[in-house]
Amino acid sequence: MSFYQPGEVIRAYFPFDGPKGGKPRPVLILEIESDQFYKCAMITGTNRTGECNGEWVSQVSSLGRSMGLDKSSFINLGNIKSIPRSLIEALKSPMGVYPDFDDFMARHDLDE
Numbered sequence: 001m002s003f004y005q006p007g008e009v010i011r012a013y014f015p016f017d018g019p020k021g022g023k024p025r026p027v028l029i030l031e032i033e034s035d036q037f038y039k040c041a042m043i044t045g046t047n048r049t050g051e052c053n054g055e056w057v058s059q060v061s062s063l064g065r066s067m068g069l070d071k072s073s074f075i076n077l078g079n080i081k082s083i084p085r086s087l088i089e090a091l092k093s094p095m096g097v098y099p100d101f102d103d104f105m106a107r108h109d110l111d112e
Contacts, residue, residue: 003085003088004029004032004038004088004094005029005032006029006030006031006032006101007028007029007097007098007099007101007104008028008029008094008095008096008097008098009026009027009028009029009043009067009068009069009094009095009096009097009098010026010027010029010040010088010089010094010095011024011025011026011027011088011089011095012024012025012027012040012083012087012088012089013083013087013088013089014027014040014042014081014083014087015081017079024089025042025043025044026043026067026068026069026073026095027040027041027042027043027083028040028041028043028067028075028098030080030105030110033082035085036084036085036086037082037083037084037085038082038083038085038088039080039081039082039083040080040081040082040083041054041075041076041077041079041080042075042076042079042080042081043069043073043074043075043076044073044074044076045071045072045073045074046074047072047074048074048076048078049074051078052076052077052078052079053077053078053108054074054075054076054077054078054108055074055075055077055104055108056072056073056074057069057072057073057074057075058072059071059072059073060072063098063099065096066096066097066098066099067095067096067097067098068094068095068096069095069096077108077110
């Protein structure tokens with residue numbers, strides 16, 4: 001059984017693209033790969049609109065509040081990684097959730 005579900009926003013150690021390193025950040029769970037791995041999209045405070053596939057979310061919008069964002073952020077669908085459960089911060093619950101997650105996946109051609 002999985003601890004987290006697609007559409008939930010959690011904090012995880014997200015690896016850099018280089019040979020090593022990374023940093024804790026919010027991520028959007030896109031898919032459960034197994035009991036131990038989740039496919040996640042990086043959430044960043046840098047607006048990448050027009051540079052890569054993704055979505056800018058204002059912190060003060062109903063979506064930003066639902067996702068539990070502490071600042072306006074970009075869901076970067078150009079940076080998706082498989083994250084092991086061991087790199088997810090132990091939270092009692094997710095930070096938030098992306099409402100209507102199925103619509104989000106369809107809009108960005110991520111539905112399978």
